[in-house]
Amino acid sequence: MFRLILNRCKKKHFQSFKALSILTAPLRVKRRSVAKNSRRKDYIVRNVQKSNVRFLVIIIFISFASISNAQSIELSAGFNRLDYQAGVAYGHRWNHFHLTSKLEFGVTSTFGQGRMMPRISVGSSYFLLRKGLVDFGPEIVYAFSRQRITFNSKTAHNWNEIYAGYRLQIGRNIKFVHSVNGGWINESFYSSALGKRVNYNSLGIYAQIGVSYTF
16 A cells, blocks of 8 residues: 555656646746857857957057058068068158068078078167158067977977167168167977976077168
């Protein structure tokens, strides 16, 4: 008799649980749908925010370019303790202030060793001296370069450089450009012995000569 009563109770409990599951199934589906829609909305919002940031950067760049007094294209060659560099730069000038962005390649690494070594730099100068054909003033430069030692991405060496020095320009539309900068170099590379990336800091110097055309 006790077993019969227990089985009936289990049967009623199972039926009640099954009925409750049927009744709450739409609620669970709705919750999953709400969570999925929330994640989708968050993804859309993040993309919109990234697009807005890119659009704002483009607008700022165009605005600065439109109000600049002059623009220039520069071909240059230089060296530091890492390699010899050759590249092209694009510059904007607002009266005494001059901003330059440059793309270079390590000559020895790229052509001699077959390991491409790109170098991207941004520099700003303020010409304290503006005497006709001569512009001269202090300069600050930040540069980033990268070289992959093997096909394994972990073994790529990264260098961050921060320099301060001077910039000299001589000429009108076609200018001779010369600069010398000294400062700090941070090298980041993967150590197989330690199993992680390590950093090495040192002092460095960067000097360059070039020719620019102002338009």
